[in-house]
Amino acid sequence: MYNRVALIGLGLIASSMFWAMKRAGVAGEVTGYARSDATRQTARDIGLCDRVCDTAAEACEGADLVVLCVPVGAMGDVAAEIRPVLAPGATVSDVGSVKRAVIEAVGPHIPEGVHFIPAHPLAGTEQSGPTSGFAELFDNRWNLIVPVPGSDEAAIERLERFWQALGANTERMDADHHDLVLAVTSHTPHLIAYTMVGVADDLRRVTDSEVIKYSAAGFRDFTRIAASDPTMWRDVFLTNKDATLEILGRFTEELFALQRAIRMGDGDHLHEYFTHTRAIRRGIIEAGQDTDAPDFGRKPKRDA
Numbered sequence: 001m002y003n004r005v006a007l008i009g010l011g012l013i014a015s016s017m018f019w020a021m022k023r024a025g026v027a028g029e030v031t032g033y034a035r036s037d038a039t040r041q042t043a044r045d046i047g048l049c050d051r052v053c054d055t056a057a058e059a060c061e062g063a064d065l066v067v068l069c070v071p072v073g074a075m076g077d078v079a080a081e082i083r084p085v086l087a088p089g090a091t092v093s094d095v096g097s098v099k100r101a102v103i104e105a106v107g108p109h110i111p112e113g114v115h116f117i118p119a120h121p122l123a124g125t126e127q128s129g130p131t132s133g134f135a136e137l138f139d140n141r142w143n144l145i146v147p148v149p150g151s152d153e154a155a156i157e158r159l160e161r162f163w164q165a166l167g168a169n170t171e172r173m174d175a176d177h178h179d180l181v182l183a184v185t186s187h188t189p190h191l192i193a194y195t196m197v198g199v200a201d202d203l204r205r206v207t208d209s210e211v212i213k214y215s216a217a218g219f220r221d222f223t224r225i226a227a228s229d230p231t232m233w234r235d236v237f238l239t240n241k242d243a244t245l246e247i248l249g250r251f252t253e254e255l256f257a258l259q260r261a262i263r264m265g266d267g268d269h270l271h272e273y274f275t276h277t278r279a280i281r282r283g284i285i286e287a288g289q290d291t292d293a294p295d296f297g298r299k300p301k302r303d304a
C-alpha cells in the first residue's frame with residue numbers, strides 16, 4: 001500500500017502500527033525515529049522498524065507515508081524538522097488524541113503537493129514506550145480520519161485502506177467535532193480517573209493500603225487509566241482546553257445535583273438518574289456498539 005512508511009516517535013501507537021503493518025504486509029520498508037538514544041536502541045534490540053534512524057529527517061527521506069506518533073504538544077516541532085525532506089505526493093498523517101491543535105501546529109509546515117491527513121485511532125492502553133505495542137491493538141477499533149479542507153480524495157482513501165488493513169474501522173470527522181466528542185468519551189473521563197485516584201491517595205494514611213487491596217472493579221479501572229503517560233495527557237488537556245472545560249463544567253453541575261440529592265435524602269432523584277444512565281448503557285449494548293462488554297451479544301436482563 002505504501003513503499004516506505006516513516007514512524008516518528010516510537011511508543012505504544014507507533015510500535016503497534018509497526019507490528020500490525022508486518023502482520024498485514026502493507027508496507028515495503030518501515031523506518032523509525034525516536035528522540036532519545038535509549039528508545040532508539042531498544043527499538044533496534046527488539047526489531048521494531050526495518051531501519052531506526054538517528055534523525056527524524058533521515059527517517060522521512062523518501063517516505064510516501066509519514067505518521068507522527070509523538071505527544072500532541074511535540075507535533076509542530078517535528079513537522080518543522082521533517083519539512084525539507086517531504087516529497088511531493090507523500091502523505092503526512094498523525095495519531096494525536098486532539099485534532100484542531102495538531103492541524104494548527106503541523107499544517108503550516110506541510111509543503112505544496114504533500115497530502116496532510118490527520119487521524120486518530122481510538123485504541124490504546126495505559127502502557128507507553130517502544131516495548132508496549134502489539135499487532136492487535138487496532139483490531140475492530142475506530143480510527144477517525146480528519147481530512148483538512150482541500151485534502152486529496154485518493155490520498156484519503158489510500159490512508160483509510162491502510163488503517164483498515166491494520167484492523168481498524170474508519171470514519172471521517174470534522175476536527176472540532178472530533179475534539180468535542182473525545183472530550184466527552186475520553187479526555188474528561190481520564191481527568192475524573194486521575195482525580196479519584198488522587199483523592200484515594202490523599203486518604204491513604206487513614207485507610208493505609210486498603211484502598212488498593214479491597215478496591216472493587218470500578219476503582220481498579222480508575223487506577224489503570226491513571227497510570228497513563230503524563231506527558232501525553234498533559235498535552236491533551238493543554239490543547240483541547242475549550243472542549244474539556246465545557247464538558248467539565250457540565251459534569252460539575254450534574255455532580256452538584258447528585259451531591260445535593262444525597263444530602264437531602266432525595267432517593268427519587270438518585271433512582272431516576274441511575275435508571276436513566278442504565279438505559280443508556282443498555283442501549284449501547286443492544287446497538288452492538290461495545291464489543292468489549294462482557295454481556296455483549298447477550299439479551300440484557302429487563303428487570304434486574
Ligand SMILES: NC(=O)c1ccc[n+]([C@@H]2O[C@H](COP(=O)([O-])OP(=O)(O)OC[C@H]3O[C@@H](n4cnc5c(N)ncnc54)[C@H](O)[C@@H]3O)[C@@H](O)[C@H]2O)c1
Nearest residue numbers: 009010011012013035069070071072074096097124128129
Ligand atoms: N496511548 C494511547 O492510549 C493513545 C491512543 C490513541 C492516540 N494516542 C496519541 O498517540 C500519540 C503517541 O502516544 P503513545 O501512547 O504512543 O505515546 P508513548 O509515550 O508510548 O510514545 C511517544 C513517543 O514519542 C517520543 N517523543 C516525545 N517527544 C518527542 C519529540 N519531540 N520528538 C521525537 N519523539 C518524541 C517519546 O520518546 C516516545 O517514544 C500521542 O499524540 C497520543 O495522544 C495515544
Ligand SMILES: O=C(O)C(=O)C[C@]1(C(=O)O)C=C[C@@H](O)C=C1
Nearest residue numbers: 097121122123124125126185186
Ligand atoms: O484504553 C485506554 O487505556 C485508553 O484510555 C485509550 C484511549 C481512550 O479510549 O480514551 C485513550 C486516548 C486515546 O486518544 C484513545 C484511546
